[in-house]
Amino acid sequence: MRQGRRTEYEIYWEILSFCRSGKTFTQIIGRCDLNSKNGQEYLDFLSEKGYILRSNEGERNLYKTTGKAGEFLDLFARLYQELFDRGPEFKL
Amino acid sequence: MATNTVNKFGRELESFFSLAIMNIAISGIAMALSISFIVTNLAAIDIAFEGGVVTIGPIAIWPAPQFFLAVLAFIAAGISLKWMVSSAEILSDVDDLRDEYKAISGQGGIEAKAEGATQGSDALTSLIVKTMAYYRSRKTVIRRLSLISMAGGLVFIVSGIWQAYSGLMSIGTPGAGALELGLVAVSVAISLTVGIAGIIIPRYFSKYSATWEYRLGESAKAEEELKKVLGGSR
Numbered sequence: 001m002r003q004g005r006r007t008e009y010e011i012y013w014e015i016l017s018f019c020r021s022g023k024t025f026t027q028i029i030g031r032c033d034l035n036s037k038n039g040q041e042y043l044d045f046l047s048e049k050g051y052i053l054r055s056n057e058g059e060r061n062l063y064k065t066t067g068k069a070g071e072f073l074d075l076f077a078r079l080y081q082e083l084f085d086r087g088p089e090f091k092l
Numbered sequence: 093m094a095t096n097t098v099n100k101f102g103r104e105l106e107s108f109f110s111l112a113i114m115n116i117a118i119s120g121i122a123m124a125l126s127i128s129f130i131v132t133n134l135a136a137i138d139i140a141f142e143g144g145v146v147t148i149g150p151i152a153i154w155p156a157p158q159f160f161l162a163v164l165a166f167i168a169a170g171i172s173l174k175w176m177v178s179s180a181e182i183l184s185d186v187d188d189l190r191d192e193y194k195a196i197s198g199q200g201g202i203e204a205k206a207e208g209a210t211q212g213s214d215a216l217t218s219l220i221v222k223t224m225a226y227y228r229s230r231k232t233v234i235r236r237l238s239l240i241s242m243a244g245g246l247v248f249i250v251s252g253i254w255q256a257y258s259g260l261m262s263i264g265t266p267g268a269g270a271l272e273l274g275l276v277a278v279s280v281a282i283s284l285t286v287g288i289a290g291i292i293i294p295r296y297f298s299k300y301s302a303t304w305e306y307r308l309g310e311s312a313k314a315e316e317e318l319k320k321v322l323g324g325s326r
Binding site for chain 2 (some may be wrong): 010
């Protein structure tokens with residue numbers, strides 16, 4: 001199943017949670033279902049914020065989530081789990 | 093809270109999966125019935141014309157009632173086909189989400205890890221994000237499916253009433269024995285059952301949509317908080 005319509009914040013969260021261990025650009029855009037242009041824009045934004053760090057490991061450029069992103073990641077997980085937990089439940 | 097969320101997620105997924113299965117089954121029956129109505133009614137028109145004039149009781153009519161039933165059956169077949177294709181699309185997507193949920197929870201994953209470990213929490217949040225994204229991209233299809241199901245249901249109810257009427261009118265005419273009337277009764281019962289199911293199913297889709305619309309509304313509020321932490325967006 002292709003990824004459906006996600007908000008920017010959902011995409012930020014996906015990138016940051018995926019990059020907890022260093023990942024290459026190709027791995028990121030593949031996993032997060034982004035095209036190269038959008039993928040680069042998201043990574044540039046997160047790098048500017050200091051949420052993601054680019055490093056060279058041998059011949060590979062790796063992107064890794066920094067500790068600074070922790071607050072965003074935790075808040076996102078808490079809010080999304082809460083909004084699912086609260087409110088109505090669909091039952092047959 | 094996380095275990096509760098996991099359980100709720102699993103229950104909802106199973107409910108939606110059952111709804112999708114039910115839809116496939118009903119739309120399949122509707123499709124089969126429609127085709128059988130087309131064939132039987134076209135054959136009946138042919139038989140009716142062998143006598144020259146078609147009559148219902150004392151009234152000679154054209155076109156024969158079977159003609160209208162055949163047209164109705166064609167419409168029902170078209171709607172049923174659309175109904176089945178849309179249901180299959182939904183079922184395929186829900187099945188993928190269900191597999192993913194099973195794969196993660198089956199590893200002892202979500203429930204065991206969600207109590208504190210990052211990996212478990214990430215897996216659960218990821219599934220919630222995927223399901224939310226799935227709903228956003230599929231809500232038009234779900235709405236269309238509700239309408240198609242409702243339309244299919246109405247067509248089958250009209251068809252059932254029409255068959256019952258035709259059956260009652262044929263009582264006492266040559267060739268309308270107990271067996272024929274019994275078959276008409278069975279056919280009416282099946283049509284009405286499919287029709288009622290077609291009308292009830294959209295209510296569940298509405299319930300599903302209402303649940304997710306609520307969450308989408310809440311997520312918009314959540315985004316405001318996330319925006320503050322992130323300090324804008326790209």
